[in-house]
Structures are given as C-alpha cells and as structure tokens.
Amino acid sequence: MLGNLPHDNKSVRKIRKLHRRWREARMFANAMASASHPILAQIVPMRRCNLSCTYCNEFDKTSDPVPLPLMLRRIDRLAELGTSIITFSGGEPTLHPDLDALIQRVRSHGSICTLITNGYLLTPDRIRALNRAGLDYLQISIDNVQPDAVSKKSLKVLDRKLEWLAEHAEFDVTINSVLGSDIRRPEDAFEITTRARGLGFTSTVGVLHDGAGQLQPLNSEQRGVYDRIFALGGGLFTFAHLDAFQRNLIQGLQNDWHCSAGGRFLYICEDGLVHYCSQQRGRPGIPLDNYTREDIIRESAAPKSCAPFCTISCVHQTAMLDSFRQRPRETLAGIIERRKERDPSWQPPASVRMLDWMFLQDSKRRDRLGAIVLRLLR
Ligand code: SF4
Numbered sequence: 001m002l003g004n005l006p007h008d009n010k011s012v013r014k015i016r017k018l019h020r021r022w023r024e025a026r027m028f029a030n031a032m033a034s035a036s037h038p039i040l041a042q043i044v045p046m047r048r049c050n051l052s053c054t055y056c057n058e059f060d061k062t063s064d065p066v067p068l069p070l071m072l073r074r075i076d077r078l079a080e081l082g083t084s085i086i087t088f089s090g091g092e093p094t095l096h097p098d099l100d101a102l103i104q105r106v107r108s109h110g111s112i113c114t115l116i117t118n119g120y121l122l123t124p125d126r127i128r129a130l131n132r133a134g135l136d137y138l139q140i141s142i143d144n145v146q147p148d149a150v151s152k153k154s155l156k157v158l159d160r161k162l163e164w165l166a167e168h169a170e171f172d173v174t175i176n177s178v179l180g181s182d183i184r185r186p187e188d189a190f191e192i193t194t195r196a197r198g199l200g201f202t203s204t205v206g207v208l209h210d211g212a213g214q215l216q217p218l219n220s221e222q223r224g225v226y227d228r229i230f231a232l233g234g235g236l237f238t239f240a241h242l243d244a245f246q247r248n249l250i251q252g253l254q255n256d257w258h259c260s261a262g263g264r265f266l267y268i269c270e271d272g273l274v275h276y277c278s279q280q281r282g283r284p285g286i287p288l289d290n291y292t293r294e295d296i297i298r299e300s301a302a303p304k305s306c307a308p309f310c311t312i313s314c315v316h317q318t319a320m321l322d323s324f325r326q327r328p329r330e331t332l333a334g335i336i337e338r339r340k341e342r343d344p345s346w347q348p349p350a351s352v353r354m355l356d357w358m359f360l361q362d363s364k365r366r367d368r369l370g371a372i373v374l375r376l377l378r
C-alpha cells in the first residue's frame, strides 16, 4: 500500500504508526497496572444513521447530534475515569458536525481514538481532516459484495472509499466482514477480506448477533467460509482472540469467560448513560457524570448471564487483556500453543519470542526477569 505514496506521506505514516505503537504499549502497561479503570469506552455522538440495515437495533432516522459541549464533557469524564481507548460509534458518527473536535479532545487526554463508520461519507478531504484531528483507528464493517434489501454496506459501493483510505489515511484501517443468517452470500466475506488485505488493511470477521448480543449459530457453508478466512493467517493476537472466543461460537458452543462490561468496557449512549454494551442497554443505566470507581469495580465483577453466547468482540478483547494481567504465563502459553496448532511451521515474531523467553522458558534468572517486567507493567 505504501508503494504508491509520495515519499513525504510514507514518512508521515511511518512516524504516526510508531507513535501509535508507543501509545498502545503505554495503554497495555496501564491496563496491567490496575483493574479499576475502563480499558475501552464506546460513545455515541449521533444515534441517527444514513442507512437502515435490517438487522440493526442501534440507529434511528430522526435524532439530532449530541451538542458539542455535552460531548466534550463526556469525553473529559471518561478521561478522568482513566479510559485508555475511546471509540465513536452510532448510528453514524460521521454525520456529527463536530466529529473532528471530538477526536481532538480524546487525543488531548492521551487516549487512543477510534471510529466505527459505515464509510459512506468518506472523501479524500474528509480523510485528510480525520488525519489532522488525530484519529488513530477507523473500522468499517462491510456486509456483502452487492447491496441488497438487508444491507447497503457493500464492497461495490464502498470500494472507491477504500482506495481513498489506502491513499490518504494516516490512521490504521480495519475492515470487518460478517457472517450470519441475514447475510445472503457467506462467500462475500472471503472476497471482502482478500480485497481489504490487498489494500494493506487489517481484516476481521464478525458473527451477527440477535437483539441481545447473542449468537445466531452458523450453518456448514458459513463455517467453511470462516475456516478459509482463518487460513489466510493474521496477527498473533488476532488469532488468539479468534481462537479463544470465535472458534467456539462458530461451532455453536458457549465460551467460559467473565464479561467485565460496566467496568473495563463502557457503552455511553446519546443520553449520557452508562450501559454494559450496545446490546444490553439499561444496565446499569447510570449517568456518566455520576459514574465512579466504585461503580466500575462493582459492575466489572457482576456476573452477566448473557456471557456464554455473547458475540461482542471488543468486550472479548478487553477480557483477553485482563486474562493476561491475571495469568500472564498461562495466557501467553495458550496463545502460542493455539497458533502453532493451526500452523506448525509458524515462527513467532521477535516481540513474542522475547515475551516467551521472559515468561515461559524454564530458568530461575528468566523467572526473576519476568517478575520484574510484570511488576513494572503493573
Ligand atoms: S450502517 Fe451501522 S448503524 Fe447504520 S443501520 Fe447499518 S449497522 Fe446500523
């Protein structure tokens, strides 16, 4: 992807990427240091959406943008609570007239800023404005190759936007394809993934959930497409995440995990209330202005009966960080083992070899070094 860029653009991208990795490392250290702050908060600046995907329960057609001063106050409050990553979602957040100012505010607090969009309003100028505002990550979910009655988030409609992103974006881009009963042609997910990777983007594949965030089991054709996408490979931690949660869900099996939504993950609706996630709104339903560390600790620990068949992948990811915090050796060993099971010839990258050496090899000296690093991280 970098091959066609003017030299200056390439350098800017590399510098911004390095800076982002450094801030991610700090976020990771922060997540290790304490369990009493949110790792990730999703916040809705705009419930209205310019599309109407038939499976979606997260949009309306009438609401106004949340006024700028209110949004800024909510971002400041999330920063006071120590939130590491703030994600704008919707509805369609790019409809908000002050989105760039909101991104700048997130960055002014040192948090990582991400945006989930349907991509329809992206133009080269809009992408450059997002660069200037300091966006770190952008995610587009693409449901099919050709638009149909269910969804118009389609590769054919969005492909030009993807090319603009490849050309102009200084932030990281992830393309999410989807499998589920509402998606007519499961094969489309494979085509979307290969196109995304061809443009140099990260790709993920999600499983559609019902109106409570719960799994809708996949049929054999959908599972076959998932296996083909999985076989394309990807980053170690992407694999770990997919292995740990999605492989079970794909087979219709439940996961044994603790959901710490309401604590490590927060969902802030347009009315400024804290909810567990987009699919479990109303719990705890406390205004963000009044949300305290005690609320975070209590809700984080609260059992959630919807956890076994939950498909909300960003909450799975926060759980993976917590699992690393609590049991670093076992978590890392499990990740590496599952990756090697899939691909026996796989060689870990240098960073993983270093973690492996510190945490997993059998030596007293290394044990001591691992303990020191853990203490520093914590
Ligand atoms: S684009 Fe996103 S928010 Fe809008 S209707 Fe579709 S899934 Fe819902």
Ligand code: SF4
Pocket (backbone or CB within 6 Å): 212, 213, 214, 259, 260, 261, 276, 277, 278, 279, 280, 304, 306, 307, 308, 310, 311, 312, 315
């Ligand atoms: S398990 Fe957690 S993230 Fe999943 S649906 Fe329930 S509350 Fe939401």
